[in-house]
Amino acid sequence: MDDDALPLIEICDELIRTRQHIGPKHLAEPGPDDATLDALFCAAAAAPDHHQLRPWRFLVLGEAARQRLSEVFVEALRQRDPQALPDQLEDARVKAFRGPVLILAIVDLRTDDPEVPAFERVFSLGCAVQNLMLAARARGFGSGLSSGRALHTALMRETFGLVEGEQAVCFISLGTPRRSRPVRQRPAVAEFVQRI
Template sequence: MDSFQTREFLQQRRSIPARLLTAPGLDIPQRDWLLRMALRVPDHGVRTPWRLLTLEGTAKLEFGKRLADLAVARHPELSTTRQEKERQRYHYAPLVVVVIARLDATDSAIPEQEQILSAGCVAYNLLLGAQALGFGAQWLTGWAAYDRKVAALLGLDRHERVIGFVHIGTTSAVVTERSRPDPAAKVHAWTP
């Protein structure tokens, strides 16, 4: 890829809704490349304040099933349609990567915000890397990312936070582009 193609690629970065992501997924060399590349993020003080979990195969459906059970336990009135939605949410894309921030509140040199941001960069790198490999991806959170019971289900300790679920797979439909911000409205020179 020359520099023009690289710029075009970056200009076209976009997400694909998770429900439109399907098989085939990444092959083993692509998966290895993506997971290695994803960890190459800005990281103040080289703390590596993140880790990843992968949901693949039957684990995805099982995870969705457990989430649906949790949702019903909390809201017994939940409609069967919503229950089914919870159950299927992680089922579409062949690979879902759970990006987890490992926070050290006692680290006097690196504020928690910077640790979270570094983990966010991992999620973003997964999106960008997946697209570079010709796949689609979407970063989702939803209630599950902020729920302590889901955190326990995933085996997180109390210093860890789910940054997001990055769904990765083959794009199965044409997706219309959303509007993009105009730099003129967002970028201003500071004047003293």
């Protein structure tokens, strides 16, 4: 191995090892500005992408979009639980406003290229998301993923213009961690790798 490569390997390993989920309510200002977000999306674009389909897209949700999202969250809760109390509905509403930056990740599952099945497209999105989060970590930002049943509602699709064949997969929250915590224990390699 080239000795010049060692510092890069150490940085890469450290970024991957120390990345951890930080929930949206534990992320504060400052969040990444527009130029930094562009750099994070450039990292996302380096994900594996069979046939260069770019089977994913991201929506950065500004204030108006978050307001619409809060209504989606409230309506999704009402559909699941018609007896939801006002404080439960309010809890659902405020989730849309947690964290300085909120991004919606969308996968394109259309069958326009049968050589690239749905699972490869989802895998590509996962790689894009991981690249984005590692690039954020390298710049000192925390990140977290969140999902929920609201992602699968007709109102979510309508509100954010998802076309037939697209699916909202998760939210990515970005910001400055309010607190630090120990990096969780990762599984030992022998627990999930077999050499056959």
